[in-house]
Amino acid sequence: MIQFENIVKNFRRHQVLKGINLSIERGQRVALVGSNGAGKTTLIRCLLGEYTCQGRVLVDAKDPRVCRREVLSKVGFVPQLPPPLRMPVGQLIRFAASLCDSDPQRMVSVAEELGFDAQHFHKQPFVKLSGGQKQKLLIAIALGRQSELLVMDEPAANLDPQARHIFFKLLAAKKDHAAMLISSHRLDEVAALVNRVIEMDQGEIVLDDKVADLVELSSRLYCRIRLIQAEEAFAKAIAEWGFSASENGQVWDGYIAGPDRLRFLGLLSRYAALLSGMEISEVEQQREASINVV
């Protein structure tokens, strides 16, 4: 579906992309990882036809710079930093839907699924929304249309755990007929979402590897955590995941999205000394995948 053929991009004397060759097929969910300045954003902008470059970028055999409408009508894009648009939410949805020949109501529905009531905020300027609300709306615009290629730059960074779970479910619905390119500077943020990892460094691809595709994007895990003693900092951190406490703050119960497990374990690792027990089990497929630490 996507072909990068010997892509070179220079900014004055600085070479940012150094001959990238890459091919991505439908059904592939690619994590594009690398530190700041690795060239991820530049590569994405070349793919979107926003940057001129040497070499050839093709999406379904079409150059995105030349055939903008044909190519971009298939692309759903979520930027890392939401643009400071002053137009109201309703206007932004109508504008995007008109350009994409899509139904604005579908975008509103996706936003509502993610926990953002677009009807309620339809007169609110986009720039005045919170970071999470902006992210949800941009995701709704990208997913609420007939996109065959999803390009997302740190898409779930500002989402609460519940919205992340819905987001993963929405991605799961598209995973067989769409290609996904998910950019992040941390692999653990996106590892469970993807089946291929491409790491960039200094404008070159340094790793291109397949990932075991075992985690269901729409799965959900029940989790119970026991602590040696109640701890305020832990309570604050775990409450953000929607967990509730019992037994004087020593036992915590809640649900996490399947693809979030690595990220969640990363959080727990910070409080490892406090843990006396932990149980995780998959709830939706009734498949026990427990980890017990006693």
Add this chain to the structure above:
Amino acid sequence: MRYLWLAAYTDIIESLRARWFMVYAMVFGGLVVILFAFGLAESRIMGFTGLSRLLITYIQLSMAILPIFVLITTVRSVAGDREAGVFEYLLSLPITLGAWFWGRVFGRFFVVFLPVFAAMLGATAWGLLKGVSAPWHLLLYYTGLLMALAWCFLGIGMLISTLARSADVAQGAAFVVWLTLLLFLDLILLGVLIQEQLPPETAVGIALANPMQVFRTATMMLFDPQLVLLGPTAYVILDSFGQAGYIAYAMLYPIVLGTVCAGLGYQYFKRSDLP
């Protein structure tokens, strides 16, 4: 075409909510209020009184502030939007670059012309309410001239915005352009240039190439048909164009200049990095 108007409409909605537009609208609205408050409509100069007198003063003041306002707001908001990531997101949507660029130009033209025109219309409406006769021919003539001037500087602003890669550079360049045109507005400077052996045709050529001077001369023509205030330059202008010819030139030249600048800006825009 649908996408062009969609882009124009989006730019209008964005601009109407921007702080610069509020300041811009307040300046032109405030100007009319001040002119009324100081009783300009009641004073008489060179045979002009009432609304005609007020409009003549308004148009002279507009010549001084409209170009710099249009230039600075255009370059700051267009180059600023690029820096802030607005282009990155909106240009990831399936819109052609032509529809996007020209949509922005038309949308922005509507926004920069609206307060100027609304202030003039407001003044006329207020005058009519007070029982003063309305100078419709003046209103029509000045509307045409202001449209041409606004379009010209909008085109120059769009060209600067596409060439400059940052809002600060764009703003600096816009200021230099405005200052240069302002410098050659000075007939004394042109006189000095002639004294320094510059051929008179070149001096007149400079005056005719400067859209601010063209606008100024055209507005003067109404209350000074022989252009006595211009001195010997008037002979060249009136001999070459005639009064009607010069008015047509004053309307068309800024529009052509603005269109050429915007066209060059578009050519550069579609060949360069967008965000």
